[in-house]
Amino acid sequence: MRVPKRLLTAALVTTASLTLPISTSAAQGPVAETVSAPRAAAPCGGVASSPIFGVWGPAGRSSCSFLGSSASTKLTYTVWIPPGTQQSATVQVWGYTNGVGNWFSAGNIKSSTANTRVAVPWGNNAATPRIQVMSTNVGMANVSFSH
Incomplete structure (x- = not known):
């Protein structure tokens, strides 16, 4: 089968989209479909806050769920307080x-420390990861996390 030259040159790749010829018609020539280029996946995570010293705030839920594939599956959280906030x-x-389900300690963190990583057992469970925060300074604490 011979492919017309105009069909071979109709595929155009740009940074924003991909155009592919998908069929031909005697009357119309190539018919193309435009597909958006793949985008980077949004990071999974969220924020949890404690309103005042010594009080556990409400659990902060991730923007994504996590599915364990075996009994030995672990989930690694990265937690941090934005630098310079003195929290x-x-x-x-x-x-x-x-x-x-259980709560596992990720330790005490400060805005002056680097990101803290902690791996916890997850097993063969499908659920939304979450964290809980208790402020250890005067005032509130906001902790961000990803997984």
Whole structure:
């Protein structure tokens, strides 16, 4: 089968879209479909806050769920307080032991420290990761996380 030259040159790749010839018609020539270029995946995570010193704030839920594939699956959280905010907090992250949800300590973090990473058991569970924060300074604490 011979492919017409105009059909071969009709495919145009740009940074914004991909145009592909998908069929031909004697009356209309090539018919093309434009498909958006793939975009980078949005990071999964969120924010949790504690309103005042010594009080656990409400759990901050991730923007994505996580699906464990086996009993030995672990989920790694990265938690941080934005630098320069002079905040500190005790952080707990959600995980599963033998199918039962539990809070696991991620330790005490400060705005002056680097990101803290903690891996917790997740197992063969499908759920939304979450964290809980208790301010350890006068005033509130905002903790961001990703997974």
